[in-house]
Amino acid sequence: MTKFIKFLLVGTLFGIIMAKSEAISWYRIQEMFRFQSFHMYGIIGTAVVLGVLGVAIIKKYRIRDIQGNPIIFPRMEKTFVKYILGGSIFGLGWALSGACPGPMVVNIGYGYFTMIIVFVSAILGTLLYGMLRNNLPH
């Protein structure tokens, strides 16, 4: 049980950051897709720049994780269709509901309980993908 406490704490911090940055707001997502504010681009851009630097440093110095295991970053399968089609469907839903999966949950904690409808639908969407995946182009 104790091994999970750190993930609870990091998750809590994640929820606070998402809420305090207003990245959980439908309005902020609309502003982003209308290119009318730097806010969301600044958040994602800063995280990506630091992420690229940090990953490069971890690889260069072969830094290990807290258990002493080598850190391996997952490589994405080099295809095209599933990323562009899946990504576009995701984007349609992101703009409509104003939330990607993390912020859906943060919103529920924040007290926007109608977001439960969005989150349950996202689970059903994942299930639907599992049902249809053999018939989809990847």
Added chain:
Amino acid sequence: MKDFIMNPWPWWFSGILISSIMFLLVFFGKSFGFSSNLKTICSMAGAGKKMKFFDFNWKAEIWNLVFLIGALVGGFITKEFLTTENAVQISEATKSELNVLGFSNPESIQPMEIFSWESAMSLKGFLILSFGGLMVGFGSRYANGCTSGHAISGISNLQLPSLIAVIGFFAGGLAMTHLIFPLIF
């Protein structure tokens, strides 16, 4: 200091903290990807008996579900203890464009035109919320990741597929905002 915490956090501060979330998970031997939880929940519910896609050892993913519970707690803590001003300060341009679509200016984090129970229980409102969620869940699994997995983790590791997925996120988001919104609102 207290004002800084209680006011909305600036983009640079938020960005630094989000990358720190990714690195904390990496140092714990995991990777930052939230939408995997949706797949795990399907597997926990028994979908693996019918579909091979959901047939995996979901117990190995409990750490991410605990992270999800944390996100819920984080939202609650922010609402109860870390916020004074609630109305999102979006740009005037966005306000006026949303006014045209029938949205009043922000009074909180979310528009009541979409997230009030009154709206959610109308046919149109329910379809908006459920289709929005359905497409996010379907699309994230189809693309093998969401904003955290692709836009943050994947691009940080210079993965071209993640960049393609993010281009897809924007293609879909722009189409919804600029082409479909005028038809449905």
